[in-house]
Amino acid sequence: MSNPAAPPKGRLAQLRQAYTITKQNDRNIGLILLLTFLIGAGVTAILGVLVLGTGLFGTIITVVFSILIGILALLAVFGRRAEKAAYAQVEGQPGAAAGALQMMKRGWNVKPAAGFTKNQDVMHRVIGRPGIVLVGEGNGSRVRSLLAAERKKHVRIVGDSVPVHEVVVGRGDGEVPLPKLVKHLRKMPKSVKPAEQTAIINKLKALDAMRPTAPMPRGPVPTSMKGARRAMRG
Incomplete structure (x- = not known):
């Protein structure tokens, strides 16, 4: 039988857990991440058009880099807000x-x-x-x-x-x-x-x-925080 209390395995499972925890404390996280992706991708696309032009090769490179930069910006913002949410969830608890x-x-x-x-x-x-x-x-x-x-x-x-x-x-x-x-x-x-x-x-x-031996519980931060950070690093 699987242990329901065990941390999720796999990058996608860790991301889902981190998103769920963050959503509980940051209700606008979905909109924030969407806007972050659009802004990052949009700025990159504009720069790509200015530098590489609108030819076929330039368009392909611009699209690829726009998506990559948008995802990187999204993950950077998500990582910070997930960490903040994890701390907010456990602050004041013993350990x-x-x-x-x-x-x-x-x-x-x-x-x-x-x-x-x-x-x-x-x-x-x-x-x-x-x-x-x-x-x-x-x-x-x-x-x-x-x-x-x-x-x-x-x-x-x-x-x-x-x-x-x-x-x-x-x-x-x-x-x-x-x-x-x-x-x-x-x-x-x-x-x-x-x-x-x-x-x-x-x-x-x-x-x-x-x-x-100290009679205190284990700190609740590591499971959620490590899962989120591990997922961010890939």
Whole structure:
């Protein structure tokens, strides 16, 4: 028997799922995509006529390139709006930040739920070129207390030479909205060399070994987001 909860296989199935998710949060997505295709193809067609003329060869090249550019423009717009819709669908749910962070691959080490409170406020740890980034989600005041305590633990182990940053996910003052979280981390100043990241990870293994398992659900972002991005890349 097939698993109904399993993500769809195949590019077309992933595109259909991404479109369905996007349609729930963006009712005008169909019209927007149609206009994007028409504008992209139309502008290309005009340029093609001006450059290549209206002869048979020029017309064929213009039509082919107009369709290709229209499709590329459509997919670019769809990818951005699908990502925005996926974030909107899960923002505020437990584990959403962990799901977004796990989209970060090369050059980043992500440990979801590295710390937590009994009220299910969670701290995720990211190690990358900026150093150590402690990302908290949950109640604002409790999360800040959790991050402050975790910062002290990490500084004791890695020392003052490694920057330890604190980021709270949310819509409040001084917080980073979930859709901007990954971009925010990638724009942080680079203070640690790639070779030093492995040493930092090894040092923190002792701290992680003393922690209990975090009772939190898996982030809901990866399934929808990865499916959409995989379909966009082809």
